[in-house]
Amino acid sequence: MTAAPRNVRLLYFAWVREKIGRDAETVELPSDVVTVSDLVDWLEQRGPEYGEAFARRNVVRAAVDRTHVKPSAPLGAAREVAFFPPVTGG
Amino acid sequence: MAVCVQTDDFDVAAETEKLIGARTDIGAVVTFTGRVREGVGDKRITSMTLEHYPDMTEAEMSRIEAEAHARWPLQATKLIHRVGELRPGEQIVLVIAASAHRQAAFEAAAFLMDFLKTRAPFWKKETLLNGDSAWVDAREADDSAAERWG
Numbered sequence: 481m482t483a484a485p486r487n488v489r490l491l492y493f494a495w496v497r498e499k500i501g502r503d504a505e506t507v508e509l510p511s512d513v514v515t516v517s518d519l520v521d522w523l524e525q526r527g528p529e530y531g532e533a534f535a536r537r538n539v540v541r542a543a544v545d546r547t548h549v550k551p552s553a554p555l556g557a558a559r560e561v562a563f564f565p566p567v568t569g570g
Numbered sequence: 571m572a573v574c575v576q577t578d579d580f581d582v583a584a585e586t587e588k589l590i591g592a593r594t595d596i597g598a599v600v601t602f603t604g605r606v607r608e609g610v611g612d613k614r615i616t617s618m619t620l621e622h623y624p625d626m627t628e629a630e631m632s633r634i635e636a637e638a639h640a641r642w643p644l645q646a647t648k649l650i651h652r653v654g655e656l657r658p659g660e661q662i663v664l665v666i667a668a669s670a671h672r673q674a675a676f677e678a679a680a681f682l683m684d685f686l687k688t689r690a691p692f693w694k695k696e697t698l699l700n701g702d703s704a705w706v707d708a709r710e711a712d713d714s715a716a717e718r719w720g
Binding site: 491493494495543546547548560562564565566567568569570 | 604620621622623625626629630651662663683686687688689690691692693694695705706707708712
């Protein structure tokens, strides 16, 4: 039995958005992309702009379905994953 | 409890009045207003642009606010954060914490600001006098300030 395709909406903010060159896209995740960290590995294979955005891996933050998560967090049935620099509000 | 993300400026006195009104159970109201500074050291900015994650921002601010209510006996709170282009001297953020006694109000206001700075999805980009622009880096001091609450 083949798993159903997992379409995920990706959002990028601040300098992550500028380096990737777009603010959002929808991608179909391969089955071996399980965690947020796996997703970053996979994105990095897609083009140099992703490599540049994630060059400082430990600096880029992620949110899954609008909740902050660590790189080891499972994607599960996530609908939306956002990548962004450490926040600087206030 | 209320949070708001807006481009418009806010009036601290009017917001306080709206929140507290004629209530007589509140003995302490702490308000904090964050403003755009013109610069640090030799650096001078002409403006600052605040970007945010619209679908997450208010939800995260509400989580931070709920956490403050779980930690202190608060009668009322209000958080306002502005987005868009702001100039030096303009107001960015307002926190109001109201309680029966001052200690809870002081502590909750500090907690709310520390967590807004480290968890709410806002990003600042500064435009300098010479026209260059740069994203503001997160400060370790802000992380330390948030960590002290455990």
